[in-house]
Amino acid sequence: MRNDEILQRIKGGLVVSCQALEGEPLHSSYIMGRMAFAAYEGGAVAIRANTPEDIREIKKTVGLPVIGLHKVDYPDSEIYITPTMKEIDGLIQAGCDIIAIDATKRIRPKGQTLDELFRQARSKYPDQLFMADTSCYEEGLHAQELGFDLVGTTMSGYTEYTKGTVLPNYDLMKRYVDTLNIPVVAEGGIWSPEQLHKAFAAGVWTAVVGTAITRPREITRRFVNALS
Template identity: 50%
Template sequence: MKLETLINQIRGGLIVSCQALDDEPLHGANVMPRMAVAAAEGGAVGIRANGANDIREIKKEVNLPVVGIVKRTYEGSPIYITPTMREVEEVALAGAEVVSLDATFRPRPNGIELSDLLEQIHRTFPELLVMADISTLEEGIGAADLGFDLVASTMSGYTPYTEHDPNPNFDLIEQLVQSVDIPVIAEGHIRTPEDAARCIELGCTSVVVGSAITRPQEITKHFVERLKMVRPTAKPSAR
């Protein structure tokens, strides 16, 4: 897919992250493709999905661009979002239009350099767009300089050096928009429509929301934790 075509489809819209990890209630049984259908019916302009099987099944159900990832851990590296070419191939062959990968300044599996991985992706899958999941402005600028097609604020708050940053990190999003010449996608801790709208107002091309829409256990927890902060009013005794 050409970048211009993608941008025309997602500009100013919502990408819904339809993911369920192995230990979560909605994992398996073709649940995420149905979640993607619900998102599409609600007006989503794209889907972010984890794993080749979910990507493949989602592509059968919805006519929306898919940002694909594969989460996999490797010994000796903290990077788990599409960390190597193996995962990139799985995403590409499953039919995603975009592959997103961790582009933070942290050691990659087997010591591979991010620049070498990006070069290999472009050479092997020239039609596949590549998005950088970053946590700092410096990482975003570095990704743009390397030749990534898009950059997303996904990892802000998830690296040791950003764990105390505000969530959502509007400052980072605004700085990225002002500092790089590639489309900026806002992602990470976006919980309300107001949060999403602010990201677009700051100049983002699109907004990714996951947990606040597609993870009922997290949505429930958010309500429960808020209710714990309120002291119940005593019910008047019956006479």
């Protein structure tokens, strides 16, 4: 698919995040492939997935666009979502339709800035769609200036300077929609259809729901905690 076709295909629909880290009960590329198939049958327009291995399995299983990322912990940086060119190269080889990158203002491994990484990535892969995972308005504005194709509210509440933010962050969604010229992706803290509807009412292009759909351990804990 061409980039414009990918963007049109996800517009107005639900993206389901199918991820399970090591140590989680569903950690398995095969299981994530089946989870993606279940999301496809349920009406998802795209899948957000972690690691080249999971993404390859998912792309064998469903024909939906994939927003890919690779979570890797480096000892010298707080950033773990696609932190370096090594991860970007791997996601390209896995056939990601859109690559998600942490676009917060924090320093990356080996002291690299977002500007340096993204310019390198854009130069190497000029036709690739890139999504900026941001936590605050200034980061979204900067991501657009750098040339990202989409901007998401993914990291809101997850950086030191946005801790305590009430999620979903509808204010940030609306501000992005009102002032930016690239598609806005609502992501983070969407637990109910009512919250999803409110996000689309803010004007977002698409929305990602993960934990509320694909992490049964966390869903179970939420119900159990309601009994306390």
